[in-house]
Amino acid sequence: MxxxxxxxxxxxxxxxxxxxxxxxxxxxxxxxxxxxxxxxxxxxxxxxxxxxxxxxxxxxxxxxxxxxxxxxxxxxxxxxxxxxxxxxxxxxxxxxxxxQFPTALKDIFSEDLKLIVILQEVRDPGNAGTIIRAADSAGADAVILTGRSVDLYNPKVVRSTTGSLFHLPVAVDASLEDVRDRAAAVGLTVLAADTGGESLLEARRDGTLARPTAWLFGNEARGLSDEELALADRVFTVPIYGSAESMNLATAASVCLYESAFAQRGS
Structure with a gap:
């Protein structure tokens, strides 16, 4: 001992x-x-x-x-x-x-993908880990950390995944432009989450969410820049019906991912 x-x-x-x-x-x-x-x-x-x-x-x-x-x-x-x-x-x-066991981008994009998550400059370890857990729960195929996102193996990230880190491929240290090009090449629609976007209800109504999708989420404080938003095919926001000033990134990501999961399985 x-x-x-x-x-x-x-x-x-x-x-x-x-x-x-x-x-x-x-x-x-x-x-x-x-x-x-x-x-x-x-x-x-x-x-x-x-x-x-x-x-x-x-x-x-x-x-x-x-x-x-x-x-x-x-x-x-x-x-x-x-x-x-x-x-x-x-x-x-x-x-x-x-x-450590990060997955190479080429291995992620060699599969038949329905739903992936891109985290651009997500710095908070609790948010990153919780989004990985939500992605796992929603049946996503992979998560990709781009830009200067938090270290995947930060102890708080690992704890926040509650084991989901071992369930789905996660790639790190990728550039957003490279990931976006790879996503487009395999037929994924890139949807960005941003407060200035269309209501997520529109995506539900017009069938966008049923398509193979890459959801793009940005930094907790700054969100996504205009240049980053331009890489997406469409931009959506989760509507707030109460008096809350804003929604936590991990919570908003969970809503988006489950909307996609419901739409893809319902179709």
Whole structure:
């Protein structure tokens, strides 16, 4: 059992909370039983180390079984050691080290696509992770982070996906122009979300949402620039019927993605 929270090994694991360290190592942290469970179920080959407190291992026997099936051994650690490794205050008993696994653009666009998500300059890790989770829930084929979007393996992004990171392809470090050209080449209609666009109800009425679609979402504070909006085929806004000043990016993205999912499946 690892018992010293200040040991070099524990400190090296904790340093994966920093982007520069993650980029150099090519690994990232997974925290909590849900994230570890999804990794063991969908991408067990990517895990290099798995840690758990005795209490958590006893409580989550399914994780123990999944680890055994994948040939991974859970190394016991104390609560203090786990807290020192984690980015969160309460890591809920499990931490794993996982190899980064972004998908290449060419691999995403080699598939028959119905719905993809493009995140341009999305900087907030909670928003990015929640949109990946919403995309997974809506049955999207892929998510692509373009421009200076947040690091996909930021601990808060990973936590916010609640395991969806392991369910669908995600590409990073792409240029918006390149993604837009690839989308057009495979017949995807690029729809941008912006407060100055047409009402989303229009897209529902005229059948636009039933087409194979790439939804483009911009920065939380600035939105999409005129140049970025010009790359889209059409621009829509989610109407606000109450007195709210605006809508959170992840919430608006979820509405757009589910409108597309309903339309595509209804047709």
């Amino acid at each position: 690892l018992e010293n929270p200040r040991s070099p090994r524990v400190r090296s694991i904790a340093r994966l909370a920093k982007k520069t360290v993650r980029q150099e190592a090519g690994y990232f942290l997974l925290e909590g039983p849900q994230a570890v469970r999804e990794a063991l179920t969908y991408k067990p080959e990517l895990l290099s180390d798995l840690f758990g407190t005795p209490t958590a291992v006893e409580r989550h026997q399914d994780i123990t079984n999944l680890a055994a099936e994948a040939g991974h051994e859970i190394e016991f650690v104390t609560e203090e050691v786990l807290a020192s490794m984690a980015d969160t205050v309460t890591p809920q008993g499990f931490i794993a080290i996982c190899r």
